[in-house]
Amino acid sequence: MRKRQNVTLHEETIDLINEYQEQHHIRYPGEALDRMVAEWEEQQSRDNSMEYVMSLMATHFQEVFSEEMKRLRLAANSTNKNTQVLLELMNGFAMDQNLESCxxxxxxxxxxxxxxxxxxxxxxxxxxxxxxxxx
Structure with a gap:
């Protein structure tokens, strides 16, 4: 249903509507404005659906990589612990043998x-x- 409405627009807005009319071969400014709004709504819908897909992907990546990161963290901790133990043993060995150089x-x-x-x-x-x- 179409309804008539008087509105006041900036000159730049009117120029944009006229340009849109020419590019799309539209006869009336109201029709051009309707199509512009429809395109905007479609873009908003696409943006929202892309946001949703992106959030799903981010959640999935977080689930997948959090387990991998946990494994890496545990491996790094174990390696660090083993390295510290070896350093202590080597220091004790050097002290026991009265080593002055290496x-x-x-x-x-x-x-x-x-x-x-x-x-x-x-x-x-x-x-x-x-x-x-x-x-």
């Missing part, structure tokens, strides 16, 4: 160090394979 692995890497490195790399590889198999 030969770094850059200068010389003992067979024991090579074996330990290989064992750790193998353990990490095995854990990675278990995670991939679990998925």
């Amino acid at each position: 030969v770094t692995t850059e200068l010389f890497e003992s067979q024991a160090m090579k074996d330990a490195r290989e064992a750790v790399e193998e353990r990490i590889s095995h854990q990675r394979q278990k995670r991939i198999s679990a998925k």
